[in-house]
C-alpha cells in the first residue's frame with residue numbers, strides 16, 4: 001500500500017537552490033514557484049505543494065489515518081522534513 005508513496009517521496013530533489021523563489025513541494029520535493037504552489041492542510045499545518053495531485057495524496061493519507069506512516073516514509077526516504 002505504501003509503495004506508491006515511497007516512490008513518490010523518493011523523487012529527485014536535486015536542483016534546489018537557496019534564495020530562489022522556488023520552494024520544494026512538501027510531498028515530492030519538486031520545486032515550485034511560490035505563486036503557483038498549492039496550499040493544503042496536512043498534519044496540523046499548511047503545506048506547500050507543487051500540484052493538486054500531491055495535495056490529493058496528502059488529503060488521502062490524512063483521510064486514511066496514515067499520517068504517521070507517511071512521516072515515517074518521508075524520513076526513510078531522506079526527504080527533509082519541515083521541522
Ligand SMILES: [Zn+2]
Pocket residue numbers: 025026027028029030049050051054
Ligand atoms: Zn509535489
